[in-house]
Amino acid sequence: MIGPGADPPWLPSDARLGDGVDLGGSTRSQVRRHQVLEAPPSWGSSVVVKRFLPQPDGHRAAMGYTRERVGLTHLPGTPRLLASHDPSRTLVLEDLGADSPTLADVLLAERATPGASGRDTSAAAYWQAIEWAGALGRTVRSPAGMPDAARAELADAAAEDRRVRQDYPRTGLSRLREVAGVRHAGAATAEILDAVERLERDTARHVLGPGDTCPDNALLTPAGVRFVDLEGAGVRHVAYEAAYAAEPFSTCWCVLTPPVGLTGAMLTAFTAGAGEHLPGLADDPDWPAQVRVAVAAWVLSGTLWLLDGAVADRAMAPAGRRGPQFRALLLSRWRWVVHECAEELPDVAAACDEALRWALRAWRDGSPLELPPYPAFAD
Incomplete structure (x- = not known):
């Protein structure tokens, strides 16, 4: 006692x-x-x-x-x-209780197939993911509303975050050059650092956000989505938070292939929620490009974190949980950048394309390279 x-x-x-x-x-x-x-x-x-x-x-x-x-x-x-x-x-x-599932529990649960109950389970997971994204958008806050003491307490964290937002993508590209011989790494580094700096200068859209908003840190309670584990809370451009909806789940282990249309609906829900604090966000033609830049920065940062595990062909999930292989996740991330970022980040997209083609050759004899679908949506 x-x-x-x-x-x-x-x-x-x-x-x-x-x-x-x-x-x-x-x-x-x-x-x-x-x-x-x-x-x-x-x-x-x-x-x-x-x-x-x-x-x-x-x-x-x-x-x-x-x-x-x-x-x-x-x-x-x-x-x-x-x-x-x-x-x-x-x-x-x-204490939010032990009975509420996380969004990860819902997405990774097997469908109750066959029959109508299976379709209902799939639809529920789809809408719960969208509700998670909307709740995340509504959660972010302008740091101007914090007391001076709280802003001072976060000063060291803010400086640290600014540094890693540049260091991690840079080092991820450096690792691609070392391991995969990616020739576009130098040009891609200059391009992504310039794009990240543009987000840094857009201070009107910097927000206090919870940070590590992975599905396993989101409880689906009767009162709505509640976010736990705020060890990554800090002040950053809102696009970095939106990237979790668009990509999806930028720093998470529980990433599989979502159904077509879900991430677009999630980003729309996030934008509407964040727009309550950042008026005009949904109507700004620059906003989608800002989100793509943030996703690309997360992907290059994730390359730093994931590449060694991919080379060793390890699985990501904690013991007893379903999750991706490092290799399949990295390839999925690189494909996202190749398909979505070629217009505003052509050198970054080219570097990811090189990495993708190298991996398809180098890893063809290992684990499957396609990211499987979330069980909640699998046929």
Whole structure:
């Protein structure tokens, strides 16, 4: 039992909690659900306690606690922040319950075929994905609305984010040159860095967003979509958030092939939601190109993260979960850029085309190179 006067120091003096159940966490944090024995009524019958683990200086995850605390404080559609303790980097959060599925659960679930129930399952997954995108658009906020103290707390994270938005695509292209001999890598680097800089200068569309909005971080609750795991919260151009709908799911492990038309509908829903805070977004002819630039930047960044796993022909999903092979995912991402970005980013598209043709030759004897469909939509 955890109570007043006992360790840990993050517990308010008027609260007592049960011992708790481990919810998994990661190498960055420990997450536990605790029964509430005594606390303010707003805490409910249970809470989730997330304690961030020490990280090496300069490691990007070292900012996770500050990012998540600021995000939980200022972004709607997230768990309520009930208490925080800076010295121990601990957050006490509203418990959203164990019964609500994530969007990943829905997309990766087998259809209830045959018969009408199967069609209903598929349609439900389709509309839940669109609702996720609309909720994500409505979640982003202008950083101008944050108190000065919160903006100051995010200053180091913002500087870090600006650096990696250039370093990651650059290094991804450098790796393609080293591993695949991509000749367009130099021209593509200059092109993508120039395009990224244009997004950096478009400060009117910079927003505070939750960051890692993968399907497994989105709970489908009776009250609507709720976003959890805000360790990547920060200020960036809204196109980087929109890319999760268009691509889809820019930094996620649970990426398979969506049905035709779904990502377009998701981007439309995201744009409508974000347009509540950024008037005129849907009518701006430059907006689709900005989203394509952001997707291309994510793809080149993902090339850095995924290429070694693809060369080794590994699978991405956590144990016991369905997910893609590294190779199939990378090829799918490169194809997206080749098909969608040839007009505004011709050198980037050419580099991805080179990578694609190299991979089809080099990896022809390994795992399948086509990304399978999401089970929720499979015939």
